[in-house]
Ligand code: DX5
């Protein structure tokens with residue numbers, strides 16, 4: 001399983017998003033945090049900005065929807081051309097339908113769990129999911145400290161995924177940095193979101209490479 005790095009533009013300069021995307025040409029994805037001020041206590045950007053970003057970069061877009069009604073809004077992000085669209089378990093009322101709609105619109109389907117949401121109840125959904133996102137902070141803001149308490153769940157999720165054929169990517173998001181990424185990789189994560197650790201660095205592309213190196217070495221058996 002290859003390590004992938006997904007810099008979160010939440011920590012980038014919103015007035016210069018095209019330049020900020022160009023600053024990480026070695027990123028596998030650009031992570032876009034969509035927040036509605038209801039599911040989380042913060043308001044960020046929506047579909048029009050994602051559409052503009054899609055025209056401004058060739059890096060695939062990884063949309064993380066922290067919104068109250070993902071069943072209604074998620075398919076449009078996939079139809080617009082996002083490569084991956086993730087909805088939250090705590091918000092989706094019809095996750096099977098929504099995950100299928102994301103896939104049929106041509107995107108990878110993502111399913112996210114907050115730190116206190118257990119993974120086991122969703123085992124039967126793994127066939128509908130291309131990427132499972134385990135939040136390693138309470139969602140809503142960049143720059144929060146990493147929650148070690150989630151690591152046992154990362155291990156259990158990796159084991160569940162392995163039992164189901166190993167196809168599902170396992171993403172961690174929140175507080176991922178040079179000091180925490182190795183623990184995540186050892187526990188079985190393979191897609192790493194990093195906001196402040198990338199866009200807070202003097203050289204964001206270098207930060208992406210450093211994170212990738214640390215994760216690859218830690219993931220090696
Ligand atoms: C938090 C967002 C994250 C955030 C991560 O709710 O989902 O993607 O940008 O930022 P850092 O890496 O700074 O914790």
Ligand code: ZN
Nearest residue numbers: 033064173193
């Ligand atoms: Zn995110």
